[in-house]
Every structure is written in structure tokens, then in C-alpha cells.
Amino acid sequence: MPFRQLSLDLPNSHSVSPQVQAAIEQLACNPQADARGAIFTRQEVVEFILDLVGYREEQPLHTMRLLEPSFGRGDFLLAIIKRLLKAWRAFQSNGVALDDLSDAIRAVELHHTSFKHTTAAVINLLESDGLDSKTATTLSKRWLSQGDFLLTPLDGEFEVVVGNPPYIRPELIPAPLLAAYRNRYRTMFDRADIYIPFIERMLSVLSNQGHLGVICSDRWMKNRYGGPLRRLIAEQFHLKIYVDMVDTPAFHSEVVAYPAITVITREKAEATRLAYRPTVETRALTQLADVLRAPVLSKESTMVQELATVTDAAQPWLLKSSEQVALIRRLEQSFPALEAVECKVGIGVATGADQAFIGDFETLDVEGDRKLPLVTFSPA
Numbered sequence: 001m002p003f004r005q006l007s008l009d010l011p012n013s014h015s016v017s018p019q020v021q022a023a024i025e026q027l028a029c030n031p032q033a034d035a036r037g038a039i040f041t042r043q044e045v046v047e048f049i050l051d052l053v054g055y056r057e058e059q060p061l062h063t064m065r066l067l068e069p070s071f072g073r074g075d076f077l078l079a080i081i082k083r084l085l086k087a088w089r090a091f092q093s094n095g096v097a098l099d100d101l102s103d104a105i106r107a108v109e110l111h112h113t114s115f116k117h118t119t120a121a122v123i124n125l126l127e128s129d130g131l132d133s134k135t136a137t138t139l140s141k142r143w144l145s146q147g148d149f150l151l152t153p154l155d156g157e158f159e160v161v162v163g164n165p166p167y168i169r170p171e172l173i174p175a176p177l178l179a180a181y182r183n184r185y186r187t188m189f190d191r192a193d194i195y196i197p198f199i200e201r202m203l204s205v206l207s208n209q210g211h212l213g214v215i216c217s218d219r220w221m222k223n224r225y226g227g228p229l230r231r232l233i234a235e236q237f238h239l240k241i242y243v244d245m246v247d248t249p250a251f252h253s254e255v256v257a258y259p260a261i262t263v264i265t266r267e268k269a270e271a272t273r274l275a276y277r278p279t280v281e282t283r284a285l286t287q288l289a290d291v292l293r294a295p296v297l298s299k300e301s302t303m304v305q306e307l308a309t310v311t312d313a314a315q316p317w318l319l320k321s322s323e324q325v326a327l328i329r330r331l332e333q334s335f336p337a338l339e340a341v342e343c344k345v346g347i348g349v350a351t352g353a354d355q356a357f358i359g360d361f362e363t364l365d366v367e368g369d370r371k372l373p374l375v376t377f378s379p380a
């Protein structure tokens with residue numbers, strides 16, 4: 001059965017247990033941005049993602065429904081509203097704002113203070129665009145809600161789902177809340193970070209023609225906890241675009257998050273378009289978005305590549321050029337996996353005194369039967 005959000009399968013947050021409610025409140029009141037996984041997206045990157053998902057002023061945006069699951073201080077939301085108002089004025093010059101726009105946006109934020117400040121900024125933006133204050137306040141109430149995106153009921157489907165979900169490791173999520181997430185989200189697996197069930201829920205409410213555009217850490221594309229989400233995408237979605245944003249200033253603060261942008265749809269899976277580490281500058285990103293979205297990719301294109309199959313059940317995604325993937329496939333066919341020949345593969349050694357314990361195998365002054373051969377590798 002196609003994977004869709006049923007309005008019945010998520011009780012509203014008032015019907016969760018008092019312990020879960022208390023845990024949500026604890027996070028919602030936490031002034032520390034780290035505890036809420038708050039990292040804010042640079043404006044150029046926000047505009048790039050909106051371009052990639054087709055949320056462009058030349059489209060009748062007031063006829064689409066857009067979801068932003070964790071709007072923070074509004075980096076996506078305010079840009080979205082500006083585009084929406086421009087498109088609405090162009091397409092509906094005599095329109096009535098409340099009639100035409102009430103259904104255009106749904107946006108959620110957990111943190112009370114961010115919610116309050118961003119609501120004020122939204123009202124301010126609507127008023128400065130010429131809407132009267134009653135209309136501006138009513139629209140903000142229809143559009144914005146305060147709560148936990150993973151437990152808040154949502155009405156209907158969305159043509160556009162965009163955002164930068166929070167990053168919270170499972171050990172930092174209060175236990176009753178973590179249990180509630182594990183109970184509801186099949187991708188909340190192993191040591192999955194909270195952005196994983198966020199993507200699951202964002203995908204679940206995507207309409208047939210919808211586009212999801214998300215910026216977040218790329219770790220789940222290869223690691224163990226990302227397996228169930230990769231499987232879900234391989235089975236029911238199309239990974240349309242991937243942009244590696246590692247070492248680019250994608251966020252307002254410097255974070256060690258290996259960011260990537262992915263655009264995912266419900267279309268039949270075809271080739272994935274890939275771009276690597278673009279210059280974060282408006283003109284360059286506008287051009288790149290045009291190439292990534294072009295109906296046919298020019299053979300001369302140097303900025304963008306196409307890979308025939310990236311998603312394959314829960315397999316890690318190989319997002320390198322086709323030559324590199326071909327090399328990996330050839331090596332896989334010619335040699336056994338390291339673990340099949342009794343090698344242990346880990347993320348590093350933790351001896352506590354590497355200078356004493358790691359050295360040239362032959363000359364290391366330790367009994368032979370105590371020595372283990374070790375190979376280390378650092379990616380370029």
C-alpha cells in the first residue's frame with residue numbers, strides 16, 4: 001500500500017500521555033539552541049531549495065499547499081511568504097487574501113519563544129505588504145502552529161514540503177518522548193537522530209505531484225540507522241536531486257553536520273541529478289538550480305551529473321561520479337567484503353595513547369602474538 005499519512009494514525013498532542021506532554025514542554029521551553037537541534041539556514045541556500053522544489057514566483061503558488069515542519073526564526077518561512085505574496089498578486093490581482101491564502105501554508109515550531117517572535121515577524125511582513133492587521137493576524141493563526149511536528153495532527157497533503165529539520169541525538173531526547181517516536185515512526189531505528197523521523201513524516205504527507213526539499217546531515221545516506229529510511233525511499237519515492245553541501249557555508253553558524261540537500265518526489269524512480277559543493281552565492285545557485293531542474297541534462301554540463309540508480313533497498317547510497325561507482329562495483333565483484341575475511345571495520349582506533357600502541361608492525365616492541373595489523377584511511 002502506498003505510504004501516506006492517515007489523519008487517524010497520529011493522535012493529537014493533547015491525547016499523548018502526561019509524561020510525553022511534559023517532555024515536549026521541557027524541550028519547547030529550553031532556551032539552549034543545541035538542545036532543540038536549532039541550526040539556521042543561510043538565505044541563499046533557502047532560495048536555492050525553494051527554486052529546486054519549483055516554489056517559484058512565476059507559478060500560481062496560492063493554489064499549492066506548502067509545509068515547513070520546524071520554522072525556527074523563519075529563515076524559510078519569510079522567504080516562502082514573500083514568494084507567495086508576489087505570485088498571488090500576479091495571478092489574482094483582485095483576490096481576497098483570506099479566501100485565497102489561508103490554505104497555502106502550514107508551519108510548525110516547537111520552541112515557544114521562536115514561535116512567538118516568528119509569528120510577530122510574519123504579521124509584520126504581511127502588513128508591510130499591504131494586508132490589514134486583522135487579515136495578517138488571522139492568516140498567521142491559520143498558517144502557524146506551536147507543537148511537536150512528530151506528534152501534531154496535519155490536515156491533508158502538500159505539494160511542497162521544505163525545511164531544515166532539527167538535529168537531536170537519541171540520548172538527548174527525553175525517554176518518554178523517544179519511546180513515543182519509536183512507536184510511531186518505523187525509521188526511528190537504532191541510534192537514529194530526530195531528523196530521520198522528521199523526513200519520514202515529511203514524505204508521508206507529500207502529494208502525488210509533490211516535492212520535498214530538505215537540507216540536513218548526509219550521514220543517514222550511508223550509515224546503519226539510515227537503512228529503514230533509505231529502504232522507504234527506494235521502495236516508494238524518487239531521489240530526484242542530491243547536492244553535497246559539505247565545506248560550504250550553508251548555515252549561519254559553523255556546524256559539523258556534513259550537510260546535503262535532497263529533493264525527493266513520488267514520481268517513478270529515474271536517474272538522480274547530483275551536484276557537489278557549489279559556491280554559496282545567489283547567481284551561482286540560481287544557475288545551478290536551473291540546470292538541476294532542466295527537462296534534459298546537457299551532455300556538456302560540468303556542474304551536474306546524472307546517476308542511473310542510487311537507491312537500492314536499504315543499501316548505502318553511492319553518490320560519486322559514475323566512474324567511481326563503476327570502480328566500486330568492480331571491486332565488489334572481484335573481492336570479498338572486508339568483514340567476510342575477518343577484518344573488523346570501525347570508525348577509528350581509540351587506544352588512548354596511539355603513539356605508544358600504533359607503530360610500524362615489524363619494529364613495534366611488543367610480543368608478536370599481541371600485535372594486530374591495522375590500516376587507517378582518511379577520506380580526501
Ligand SMILES: C[S@@+](CC[C@H](N)C(=O)[O-])C[C@H]1O[C@@H](n2cnc3c(N)ncnc32)[C@H](O)[C@@H]1O
Nearest residue numbers: 036038039040041070072075110148149164166
Ligand atoms: C535546524 S532548525 C531549522 C530552523 C529553520 N527551519 C531554518 O532552516 O533556519 C530546527 C528547528 O526545529 C525546532 N524543533 C526542534 N524539535 C522540534 C519538534 N519536535 N517539532 C517542531 N520543531 C522542532 C527547533 O526549535 C529549531 O527551531
